[in-house]
Amino acid sequence: MTDSPLLVADHDTIRTITVNRPDKLNALDSATLDALRAAFEAAANDDAIRAVVLTGAGPRAFVAGADIAEMSGLTPAQGRDFSLRGSRMMRGIEKMPKPVIAMINGFALGGGLELAMSCHLRIAADTARFGQPEINLGLIPGFGGTQRLIRLAGRAAALELCLTGTPIDAARALQLGIVNRVVPAAELQAETMKLATQLANAAPLALRGILDCIDTGGEVGIGEGLEYESAQFGLVFSTDDMREGTSAFLEKRKPAFKGR
Numbered sequence: 007m008t009d010s011p012l013l014v015a016d017h018d019t020i021r022t023i024t025v026n027r028p029d030k031l032n033a034l035d036s037a038t039l040d041a042l043r044a045a046f047e048a049a050a051n052d053d054a055i056r057a058v059v060l061t062g063a064g065p066r067a068f069v070a071g072a073d074i075a076e077m078s079g080l081t082p083a084q085g086r087d088f089s090l091r092g093s094r095m096m097r098g099i100e101k102m103p104k105p106v107i108a109m110i111n112g113f114a115l116g117g118g119l120e121l122a123m124s125c126h127l128r129i130a131a132d133t134a135r136f137g138q139p140e141i142n143l144g145l146i147p148g149f150g151g152t153q154r155l156i157r158l159a160g161r162a163a164a165l166e167l168c169l170t171g172t173p174i175d176a177a178r179a180l181q182l183g184i185v186n187r188v189v190p191a192a193e194l195q196a197e198t199m200k201l202a203t204q205l206a207n208a209a210p211l212a213l214r215g216i217l218d219c220i221d222t223g224g225e226v227g228i229g230e231g232l233e234y235e236s237a238q239f240g241l242v243f244s245t246d247d248m249r250e251g252t253s254a255f256l257e258k259r260k261p262a263f264k265g266r
């Protein structure tokens with residue numbers, strides 16, 4: 007056993023980061039926020055890692071929110087700092103140069119949904135539940151919930167989830183575009199690893215270009231976004247992996263990408 011709020015394990019080139027406070031349904035306190043920031047920085051800087059899976063320990067929760075016990079005693083200035091601490095960490099995940107999959111195994115509430123939304127892809131168990139229940143605590147979302155929900159699911163869904171605080175099930179989350187896929191709970195691990203393996207075998211520099219174009223391009227006008235994509239498109243022609251990918255197609259074999 008360990009006192010760390012995270013478990014980190016590598017399976018070949020895939021790193022799994024698990025929030026490990028199951029007795030608190032993996033609630034995010036300051037120590038966990040800081041540990042997540044450090045863990046994602048380490049994964050970004052480790053050339054051997056090509057994809058990251060983020061999940062929560064235990065059978066019940068991905069993450070049931072920011073730690074309410076810690077938040078209950080904060081001053082306004084400390085509240086702002088707590089928000090920035092989580093928000094900046096999650097922006098770091100969103101800006102990761104390699105794909106990050108949220109494997110949502112149970113409750114993804116408040117900061118848990120915000121954490122999942124900062125990942126690039128979300129795959130959920132059919133038993134998972136989602137919501138922004140901060141309103142029930144006299145709070146508002148503080149780790150990007152209002153901003154990312156609008157972008158992922160649109161204004162109507164963002165308003166509904168944040169104003170009512172009522173949780174939704176996985177089928178509705180899929181319908182709203184909040185998650186990419188829903189699978190039977192018993193298959194979540196295997197399906198997530200299948201997806202992570204597919205991404206880990208793809209050309210790393212091309213993946214990085216796509217992540218960069220979609221993150222940057224999603225926030226600027228269409229003209230500027232298209233220019234940005236063309237510049238990144240040109241850049242991948244400098245990679246060995248682009249030669250390998252196109253040659254492998256023409257030679258009717260599987261490509262072996264090296265991240266160069």
Ligand code: COA
Nearest residue numbers: 029030031033070071072073074075113115116117139140
């Ligand atoms: N922060 C701190 N502790 C939390 C927590 C959170 N966000 N969510 C759950 N916990 C703790 C509970 O306090 C409890 O701890 P205890 O055993 O020391 O009393 C433990 O996790 C288990 O949760 P419990 O509420 O007993 O489980 P439940 O099955 O009855 O309910 C939930 C599950 C998810 C519905 C309920 O825990 C909940 O509403 N959590 C808060 C969700 C929330 O508002 N998140 C947004 C925060 S901004």
